[in-house]
Amino acid sequence: MGGDKAPDVVIEGTALAVSRNPSIVPTLVGDEPVLRALLGRHPSLKDVDILHTPDQVAAEEVPSVALRTGKNSSMNLAISLVKEGKADAIVSAGNSGALLIMALMALRTMEGIDRPALAAYMPTIHGLCCMLDLGANIDCSAEHLVQFAIMGDAFCRVTTGVSTPSLGLLNVGEEEQKGNATIRQAATVLSRPDVELNYIGFVEGNDITSGEVDVVVSDGFSGNIALKTTEGTAQFITTLLRKSFKSSAMARLAYLLARPSLKGLRKKLDPQLYNGAVLLGLNGIVVKSHGGANARGVANAIEVATRMIENDFMDDLKQSVERSMLALDASSAQ
Amino acid sequence: MGGDKAPDVVIEGTALAVSRNPSIVPTLVGDEPVLRALLGRHPSLKDVDILHTPDQVAAEEVPSVALRTGKNSSMNLAISLVKEGKADAIVSAGNSGALLIMALMALRTMEGIDRPALAAYMPTIHGLCCMLDLGANIDCSAEHLVQFAIMGDAFCRVTTGVSTPSLGLLNVGEEEQKGNATIRQAATVLSRPDVELNYIGFVEGNDITSGEVDVVVSDGFSGNIALKTTEGTAQFITTLLRKSFKSSAMARLAYLLARPSLKGLRKKLDPQLYNGAVLLGLNGIVVKSHGGANARGVANAIEVATRMIENDFMDDLKQSVERSMLALDASSAQ
Numbered sequence A, B: 001m002g003g004d005k006a007p008d009v010v011i012e013g014t015a016l017a018v019s020r021n022p023s024i025v026p027t028l029v030g031d032e033p034v035l036r037a038l039l040g041r042h043p044s045l046k047d048v049d050i051l052h053t054p055d056q057v058a059a060e061e062v063p064s065v066a067l068r069t070g071k072n073s074s075m076n077l078a079i080s081l082v083k084e085g086k087a088d089a090i091v092s093a094g095n096s097g098a099l100l101i102m103a104l105m106a107l108r109t110m111e112g113i114d115r116p117a118l119a120a121y122m123p124t125i126h127g128l129c130c131m132l133d134l135g136a137n138i139d140c141s142a143e144h145l146v147q148f149a150i151m152g153d154a155f156c157r158v159t160t161g162v163s164t165p166s167l168g169l170l171n172v173g174e175e176e177q178k179g180n181a182t183i184r185q186a187a188t189v190l191s192r193p194d195v196e197l198n199y200i201g202f203v204e205g206n207d208i209t210s211g212e213v214d215v216v217v218s219d220g221f222s223g224n225i226a227l228k229t230t231e232g233t234a235q236f237i238t239t240l241l242r243k244s245f246k247s248s249a250m251a252r253l254a255y256l257l258a259r260p261s262l263k264g265l266r267k268k269l270d271p272q273l274y275n276g277a278v279l280l281g282l283n284g285i286v287v288k289s290h291g292g293a294n295a296r297g298v299a300n301a302i303e304v305a306t307r308m309i310e311n312d313f314m315d316d317l318k319q320s321v322e323r324s325m326l327a328l329d330a331s332s333a334q
Helices: A008-020 A032-039 A063-069 A074-083 A096-107 A142-160 A181-191 A220-245 A249-268 A295-310 A313-333 B008-020 B032-039 B063-069 B074-083 B096-107 B142-160 B181-190 B220-246 B249-268 B295-310 B313-333
Strands: A027-030 A049-052 A089-092 A117-123 A128-132 A166-170 A198-203 A215-217 A277-280 A285-288 B027-030 B049-052 B089-092 B117-123 B128-132 B166-170 B198-203 B215-217 B277-280 B285-288
Touching: A008 A027, A008 A032, A008 A295, A027 A032, A027 A074, A032 A049, A049 A074, A063 A096, A074 A089, A074 A096, A074 A285, A089 A295, A096 A277, A096 A285, A117 A142, A117 A220, A128 A142, A128 A220, A142 A166, A142 A181, A142 A215, A142 A277, A142 A295, A142 A313, A166 A181, A166 A220, A181 A198, A220 A249, A220 B220, A220 B249, A249 B220, A249 B249, A285 A295, A295 A313, B008 B027, B008 B032, B008 B295, B027 B032, B027 B074, B032 B049, B049 B074, B063 B096, B074 B089, B074 B096, B074 B285, B089 B295, B096 B277, B096 B285, B117 B142, B117 B220, B128 B142, B128 B220, B142 B166, B142 B181, B142 B215, B142 B277, B142 B295, B142 B313, B166 B181, B166 B220, B181 B198, B220 B249, B285 B295, B295 B313
Parallel strands: A027 A049, A089 A285, A128 A215, A166 A198, A166 A215, B027 B049, B089 B285, B128 B215, B166 B198, B166 B215
Antiparallel strands: A117 A128, A117 A277, A277 A285, B117 B128, B117 B277, B277 B285
């Protein structure tokens, strides 16, 4: 029931995801009569399970209020399905803050993880990079950053198949002495040979899209600013480009000729392709679709969840965390 | 003597600046024989003053070492000219960290300013926006952020002529409760009616290039990350665009036709146009040219310094700081 054009777009996206991957068995959580009325157009969802509730979390609801009053909301019931083992993941296009706090309260963080982090993929020159935290944690300690690195590594491995993803810490320079004490301390831990991560050092803002690393780790404040700055700059340039192509008859002709070649660029910058931010570190898979995503975007968010399920993300991360805790405990005992 | 192609490009840029604005009286500081040999090609610099020193700060020198060993470096002597009132501003394309620490030690911060901040202009849909701090201060208190706002306001007024620039604090959301305690405390001060600033609230990463405000205020950590993310994203997209236009014969033809219309875009994204970051808050005008700037870029950096001098930036800022200190003192005395 969440998102700008819910539930239509969510159902359409679910149908698309199922048609792409018939092994997906969705449960729709929300207002059954409303949902049923929309299912007619989607034969692939003919036998879909619906968990009925008339309640939903409003887009503008303050998260703490949603938590208190939204026990029977579609969001909270969907999270409960994951908690009770009746669903392998939840995908929601609703209120981000509410999803974060409700999922945290219901699913709790995994052993060895203090705080969940929001991760997503961004386009780079070479392909993709995963970035976290994108805003779930404003102030982060060195331990949190190390945990984010472990989670980003597992997420990248499981969803992209890269066997040893390279990791960088987002900083204001690449030299060892750059940044604050927190980030330098995290770098020291990540650099240790017994920590089994492919940590390559500090990276800067311009290294995100240059594809310097597979995973960019940062606190949620700078991560969110980097994410939104990237989005804003991309929008800024494409707006200018669109204007240029409309500025004269010759430019319009040029656009018609260039159109097929610009397809790659358009695809590379298509936000729907990168839709599906993941809340990592909880006892369950939680995927957040952008509220403005279209059906393709929703389908992609569902696909992210599916890839995590199919490749045993939860087990993989659990083992990673355990190995890292052993290494860190062993060294602090020395 | 600083920058990737020094001193050639610096001299060329100085000649360009003087030819554009003959009221500029430059003093070149550096290795006189080397400089003299290059002056022949620039009649506008025929009678230029040269302050000779064979020493210079290396690009890769650690700032604290430069400070200790670079007393007679061209950078330090140029700063001394400002300190002694023999120059109205210093423009350097050299080692940024060394310039920051040497200028801070020699010129000291103005009364009422605790720390200097690095400011520069960035392109937006509507025109320009000034952003600070871009990396001089990693950890900032609420007081620092308020001081940056006062300095950004004065800098924007004096160099662009906008009479009451709109100011925003860079945050992870626009709602009052967003961000950490530091940024919320700064927002409370900036919102007070007796603080004579056109503060409009929190802005997000995507608001930088959308032209939401004239001045974006942030700590140096997130400011640097936002700046470099913008640069990286712009480079990422223009690289993809260039590739697209080369991908087929038709695309190459399209490029030839589109070329005149793309001029505006190219100009808007031309880093040389925005060259000249300013170290605000010291007892003197200090402008940093990018090390990789070409002659046009160096000329633009000199022009930033010139505009600040011609419009009495130092006096303007001094009065602004005094007025703000009075307002803040008055309220804390209540």
